[in-house]
Amino acid sequence: xxxxxxxxxxxxxxxxxxxxxxxxxxxxxxxxxxxxxxxxxxxxxxxxxxxxxxxxxxxxxxxxxxxxxxxxxxxxxxxxxxxxxxxxxxxxxxxxxxxxxxxxxxxxxxxxxxxxxxxxxxxxxxxxxxxxxxxxxxxxxxxxxxxxxxxxxxxxxxxxxxxxxxxxxxxxxxxxxxxxxxxxxxxxxxxxxxxxxxxxxxxxxxxxxxxxxxxxxxxxxxxxxxxxxxxxxxxxxxxxxxxxxxxxxxxxxxxxxxxxxxxxxxxxxxxxxxxxxxxxxxxxxxxxxxxxxxxxxxxxxxxxxxxxxxxxxxxxxxxxxxxxxxxxxxxxxxxxxxxxxxxxxxxxxxxxxxxxxxxxxxxxxxxxxxxxxxxxxxxxxxxxxxxxxxxxxxxxxxxxxxxxxxxxxxxxxxxxxx
Amino acid sequence: xxxxxxxxxxxxxxxxxxxxxxxxxxxxxxxxxxxxxxxxxxxxxxxxxxxxxxxxxxxxxxxxxxxxxxxxxxxxxxxxxxxxxxxxxxxxxxxxxxxxxxxxxxxxxxxxxxxxxxxxxxxxxxxxxxxxxxx
Numbered sequence: 001x002x003x004x005x006x007x008x009x010x011x012x013x014x015x016x017x018x019x020x021x022x023x024x025x026x027x028x029x030x031x032x033x034x035x036x037x038x039x040x041x042x043x044x045x046x047x048x049x050x051x052x053x054x055x056x057x058x059x060x061x062x063x064x065x066x067x068x069x070x071x072x073x074x075x076x077x078x079x080x081x082x083x084x085x086x087x088x089x090x091x092x093x094x095x096x097x098x099x100x101x102x103x104x105x106x107x108x109x110x111x112x113x114x115x116x117x118x119x120x121x122x123x124x125x126x127x128x129x130x131x132x133x134x135x136x137x138x139x140x141x142x143x144x145x146x147x148x149x150x151x152x153x154x155x156x157x158x159x160x161x162x163x164x165x166x167x168x169x170x171x172x173x174x175x176x177x178x179x180x181x182x183x184x185x186x187x188x189x190x191x192x193x194x195x196x197x198x199x200x201x202x203x204x205x206x207x208x209x210x211x212x213x214x215x216x217x218x219x220x221x222x223x224x225x226x227x228x229x230x231x232x233x234x235x236x237x238x239x240x241x242x243x244x245x246x247x248x249x250x251x252x253x254x255x256x257x258x259x260x261x262x263x264x265x266x267x268x269x270x271x272x273x274x275x276x277x278x279x280x281x282x283x284x285x286x287x288x289x290x291x292x293x294x295x296x297x298x299x300x301x302x303x304x305x306x307x308x309x310x311x312x313x314x315x316x317x318x319x320x321x322x323x324x325x326x327x328x329x330x331x332x333x334x335x336x337x338x339x340x341x342x343x344x345x346x347x348x349x350x351x352x353x354x355x356x357x358x359x360x361x362x363x364x365x366x367x368x369x370x371x372x373x374x375x376x377x378x379x380x381x382x383x384x385x386x387x388x389x390x391x392x393x394x395x396x397x398x399x400x401x402x403x404x405x406x407x408x409x410x411x412x413x414x415x416x417x418x
Numbered sequence: 419x420x421x422x423x424x425x426x427x428x429x430x431x432x433x434x435x436x437x438x439x440x441x442x443x444x445x446x447x448x449x450x451x452x453x454x455x456x457x458x459x460x461x462x463x464x465x466x467x468x469x470x471x472x473x474x475x476x477x478x479x480x481x482x483x484x485x486x487x488x489x490x491x492x493x494x495x496x497x498x499x500x501x502x503x504x505x506x507x508x509x510x511x512x513x514x515x516x517x518x519x520x521x522x523x524x525x526x527x528x529x530x531x532x533x534x535x536x537x538x539x540x541x542x543x544x545x546x547x548x549x550x551x552x553x
Contacts, residue, residue, distance in 0.1 A: 024514070024515070024518050027514065028511055028514055028515075031426065031427065031507065031510050031511070031514060032507045032510075032511075034426065034505070035426060035505035035506065035507040035510060036505070036507070037505075050481045050482075051485075053482070055445065055482050055485035055486055055489065056450055056485060056486065056488075056489030056492075057489060057492060058485055058488040058489040058491075058492045058515065058516065058519065059485045059489070061492075061519050061520075062488075062515055062519060065518075065519060141481050142481065143479070143481065159479060159481065160481075161480075161481045161482075161483060161484045161507065161508040161511060162481050162482055162483075162484045162485040162511075163484040163485060163488065163511045163512065163515050164484065164507060164508075164511045165481075219479070247478070247479040367446075391446065391457075391458075392446060
């Protein structure tokens with residue numbers, strides 16, 4: 001029945017002689033192979049899993065089952081963001097949604113007990129010591145991280161959904177298909193930038209490019225031409241936005257990303273199926289999608305979707321320039337424990353505290369239960385936040401650059417100057 | 419009419435079809451406690467999956483889909499079966515875990531576009547041998 005190549009160990013697992021957890025994990029991987037059409041497995045060296053994010057009682061029962069059945073992890077495994085910041089329980093109070101908050105806390109304990117590294121971040125790639133390198137086969141789950149791993153680091157992963165990702169970490173391999181193969185990584189769609197220098201210099205450009213890319217290409221692998229340079233944080237913004245408005249799991253930028261020194265490298269020397277021109281009009285259209293109100297008054301500012309890097313904190317300090325956040329505005333920045341530690345070492349954490357900036361760890365602010373302080377009209381510099389939050393929380397959103405967000409946080413007004 | 423396809427999970431379907439005209443992200447798109455489609459932008463928003471043979475093009479790529487499908491199956495508000503046009507591991511994963519943890523059955527059948535086009539809401543389908551259904 002199954003067309004995937006199995007070894008003796010795989011057959012033992014399927015027969016249940018190595019326990020129920022490995023049996024289910026192996027059955028899930030065989031099912032994954034059957035849906036992808038793969039005929040062989042490939043070993044992985046690293047996993048970043050999302051099963052540790054609470055989506056309901058089943059997520060918890062599943063994790064309890066894996067723990068009780070003695071499941072162990074075959075590869076270093078990092079955790080994606082949680083529903084809660086356990087160090088700041090007031091952010092998503094237990095009293096408001098007791099089952100979800102308690103469930104999320106227990107889920108965090110279980111995945112740590114299973115042997116995961118407690119990263120609790122959607123941007124685990126900011127941790128330089130554990131970054132996968134070019135050509136490494138890995139498992140990713142979080143959409144922006146999958147795209148960053150593939151596009152920016154040259155590691156190889158498809159997007160693995162909840163429940164399945166941890167199976168791959170337990171067994172240590174995945175079906176050889178899609179972005180794990182050379183062929184699957186070649187671009188079939190060109191995104192051609194025809195923009196002025198001023199448009200190229202706009203700090204919101206990467207976010208808008210990502211939104212345009214996702215809408216134009218859906219699930220294809222695109223190649224961007226006409227973007228002279230991009231920092232890692234800019235590539236991260238493209239990755240996050242393109243995985244939000246579409247399902248882009250990998251993109252190339254000619255002359256910038258590791259598998260696209262030339263256009264021909266990105267496409268495997270073949271012509272692309274489609275070309276989409278990105279001009280001023282396309283940018284304006286993308287920008288319109290990201291704002292739901294013409295209110296000039298701001299209640300909150302949400303930054304850090306995906307989790308802020310240390311350089312992004314540096315840019316925020318510069319944008320605030322020592323000004324305090326307005327008393328009626330809540331400015332929240334989400335980031336990882338690793339970056340927060342670095343903030344402490346640099347003395348930035350105390351400085352941001354004094355300016356009234358709330359640094360939240362382990363989670364994000366765009367999904368329910370509604371975080372305290374995130375209300376009314378919310379400004380963000382993240383296209384991902386702006387695209388998702390109005391469908392998930394009772395708020396309105398205004399999209400803008402980091403400087404505009406900082407100014408709004410200080411004055412309580414959009415476009416206001418302090 | 420006899421419908422044929424390939425079983426991605428389970429091997430028997432019977433019930434009344436609910437047809438979804440577009441893919442659905444279960445995370446944020448389905449209330450797992452009621453089975454109601456809550457994605458307001460979806461053409462079948464407001465319809466309930468509970469107990470239905472849900473014919474759909476597939477899920478949207480959300481990583482949360484398996485957990486939410488499984489959760490709906492746990493609460494009893496999930497579909498009786500799924501008929502899809504895309505071999506969608508996220509739906510299979512949710513169905514497999516719900517079966518393993520709770521013994522809830524939610525078979526998943528892969529069909530071609532022509533077969534999918536013939537399935538309309540309210541059609542009764544029955545199992546008719548390996549990989550086959552009749553309506």
